Amino acid sequence: MQHRLRFAPSPTGQVHIGNIRTAIFNWLAARHMGGKFILRIEDTDLERSTKEAIDTLLECMEWLGLDYDEEVLYQTTQAQHHLDAAKKLMDDGNAYPLGPVTEHSPILFRIPVFCDDFPFVRTVGPASYTLAPDTAVEISGGGLKFTTLSPKGKPVENQACLAGFKDLAVLNAAGQTLFALTDDKLNDILGNGAVETVEHAASMTFTRREVFYDDMVKGHLSKPLDSMRDFIIVRSDGSPVFHLANVCDDITQNITLIVRGDDHVENTYRHLFMFQTLGAQVPSYAHLPMIVNAQGKPYSKRDGDAFVGDFRDKGVLPEALFNYLTLLGWSSGDNREKMSREELVEAFDLARAQHSPAQFDAVKMANLNGQYIAALDPAVFRERAWDFAAAYPWRESVDRAKFDAVADLMQTRTKLMTDLAAWTYFFAVPVDYDPKGVKKFLTPEPMRAALAKAAGAFDSLPENDPKAVEDALRAIETADGLSQFALNQPVRVAVCGITVGASIYETVVCIGVKECARRIRAALAATA
RNA sequence: GUCCCUAUCGUCUAGAGGCCUAGGACACCAGGUUUUCAUCCUGGUAACACGGGUUCGAAUCCCGUUGGGGAUGCCA
Numbered sequence A: 001m002q003h004r005l006r007f008a009p010s011p012t013g014q015v016h017i018g019n020i021r022t023a024i025f026n027w028l029a030a031r032h033m034g035g036k037f038i039l040r041i042e043d044t045d046l047e048r049s050t051k052e053a054i055d056t057l058l059e060c061m062e063w064l065g066l067d068y069d070e071e072v073l074y075q076t077t078q079a080q081h082h083l084d085a086a087k088k089l090m091d092d093g094n095a096y097p098l099g100p101v102t103e104h105s106p107i108l109f110r111i112p113v114f115c116d117d118f119p120f121v122r123t124v125g126p127a128s129y130t131l132a133p134d135t136a137v138e139i140s141g142g143g144l145k146f147t148t149l150s151p152k153g154k155p156v157e158n159q160a161c162l163a164g165f166k167d168l169a170v171l172n173a174a175g176q177t178l179f180a181l182t183d184d185k186l187n188d189i190l191g192n193g194a195v196e197t198v199e200h201a202a203s204m205t206f207t208r209r210e211v212f213y214d215d216m217v218k219g220h221l222s223k224p225l226d227s228m229r230d231f232i233i234v235r236s237d238g239s240p241v242f243h244l245a246n247v248c249d250d251i252t253q254n255i256t257l258i259v260r261g262d263d264h265v266e267n268t269y270r271h272l273f274m275f276q277t278l279g280a281q282v283p284s285y286a287h288l289p290m291i292v293n294a295q296g297k298p299y300s301k302r303d304g305d306a307f308v309g310d311f312r313d314k315g316v317l318p319e320a321l322f323n324y325l326t327l328l329g330w331s332s333g334d335n336r337e338k339m340s341r342e343e344l345v346e347a348f349d350l351a352r353a354q355h356s357p358a359q360f361d362a363v364k365m366a367n368l369n370g371q372y373i374a375a376l377d378p379a380v381f382r383e384r385a386w387d388f389a390a391a392y393p394w395r396e397s398v399d400r401a402k403f404d405a406v407a408d409l410m411q412t413r414t415k416l417m418t419d420l421a422a423w424t425y426f427f428a429v430p431v432d433y434d435p436k437g438v439k440k441f442l443t444p445e446p447m448r449a450a451l452a453k454a455a456g457a458f459d460s461l462p463e464n465d466p467k468a469v470e471d472a473l474r475a476i477e478t479a480d481g482l483s484q485f486a487l488n489q490p491v492r493v494a495v496c497g498i499t500v501g502a503s504i505y506e507t508v509v510c511i512g513v514k515e516c517a518r519r520i521r522a523a524l525a526a527t528a
Numbered sequence B: 001g002u003c004c005c006u007a008u009c010g011u012c013u014a015g016a017g018g019c020c021u022a023g024g025a026c027a028c029c030a031g032g033u034u035u036u037c038a039u040c041c042u043g044g045u046a047a048c049a050c051g052g053g054u055u056c057g058a059a060u061c062c063c064g065u066u067g068g069g070g071a072u073g074c075c076a
Helices: A017-033 A051-063 A075-091 A183-192 A242-252 A262-277 A308-313 A318-326 A341-347 A362-375 A378-389 A393-397 A400-413 A417-427 A435-442 A445-459 A466-480 A488-496 A504-511 A513-526
Strands: A004-007 A036-041 A095-097 A107-109 A121-140 A143-149 A155-160 A166-171 A177-180 A196-215 A219-224 A231-234 A257-261 A284-288
Touching: A004 A017, A004 A257, A017 A036, A017 A051, A017 A257, A017 A284, A017 A308, A017 A318, A017 A341, A036 A051, A051 A308, A075 A095, A075 A107, A075 A231, A075 A242, A107 A262, A121 A155, A121 A166, A121 A183, A177 A196, A196 A262, A196 A284, A219 A262, A231 A242, A242 A262, A257 A262, A262 A284, A308 A318, A318 A341, A318 A362, A362 A400, A378 A393, A378 A400, A378 A417, A393 A417, A400 A417, A400 A504, A417 A504, A435 A445, A435 A488, A445 A466, A445 A488, A445 A513, A466 A504, A488 A504, A488 A513, A504 A513
Parallel strands: A004 A036, A257 A284
Antiparallel strands: A095 A107, A107 A231, A121 A143, A121 A196, A143 A155, A166 A177, A166 A196, A196 A219
């Protein structure tokens, strides 16, 4: 069977790394299994879904190379399907209007009472609740209402679905049965809307059942039915709720494997019943743990730095972000970290995903990004750097050939593309000089004298000959009785304004020896 | 409150009862290479949340505690 997976985001603003990580895992799983990766845009929240948000989403996916199969399905186009499904559920007795029936009654999905044959329901065994003394139990088509005692002795109101209480018996303090949920009673309740209220109840017993499934990442998962409640699938304004729309679309799109955030685990227990009652095959599930911020907390709207677009703006390469995100909550198992897209597709396995949240580490990501930049073909790096430098005003007046030379020189020491911001000195006279550098390298008289000589030597040096620059500096050092290499840093500070950078000989050549001669004189004058 | 999920170095992780004296990566520290910085090389600091149990043997299985997250919406 060919698997069909989907990424189904709500386009409500920016694209979050948590969201895109879900997209990546879906994409990887689909490509690994040779299945389909489908994009569905859940744009039913008309208030918050905007054209801009959709464009941003599409852009982010393209930037990361997340190509999808088939046409994008916009959920708003499916409204009629959703309502038809709700109608079917109502007709089959699997959904009912809340409260007194009016045109504006919201519709609830009823966890089916007769569900013993469902493949994802099993009987756990006998169970009981002790109730708060002398309280009532209400049994209706909407479920049970009863009052228990908290450990501190306070009464606590409980509500649960009818399906949770198979073979229910309500007892009084003496242990006598006050009420038994027979098939007749059940039919009365379900068929005629009868409401049974049992007063003076002390306890109740029932057969506990649970819903269970095998999560591809979390393993065996289950939840007792008596801890579940019926839930709304159509609002009072007639619009379908997430649960309905989501499940319906998964059915119409024949989705076979759902990979999503583990905040949906609880929903899965409910959706299983919906697939079943809608007559559809239930899909497989894989729930991914969340990505959390540097404080170990879930990302919130406040964490403005977790948007995919921000990483692009900060100079992160898409392939590096893609790779780094796969490392959050997943590992190959063989110590490989920097992996190509092909390697990832080959190695990807949902069963190897982590069960607990992963913290995003911007430093490690920058390191990975540096590895990707270093590995780039120089011609590609020149191109990308040129494009990225468009953000900086100095690029306008820069000669492309010179820029390429600088790019070649600086590639291996670039971690983030934003590092290019510091390349200004290659193209313009430094406006200020690093104070520590000035104190150490431009202040001592012997240095200043030697620097002046260097300027003179540079005047008559051939361009594009780093060896000549090196020889010239060595000659001056020897003549002035300075130690070898003593002039390198002074030249760097005078020419670049800073103390760190690539080989000074290469740097001088990049800037131009004549220009450097001028800069040295200017620096000497500025620091006199 | 109830229910669900979860727990290995600071961080991402390896680990499927004996290969564990717990491995790798980032970060950090020390040394080396280097004209500065970065790269690179070598070495180092650093973790099985806690308490019970099962077993000849537990990071690994079970129970409990604690911590974290989620659900409990006419949000998705």
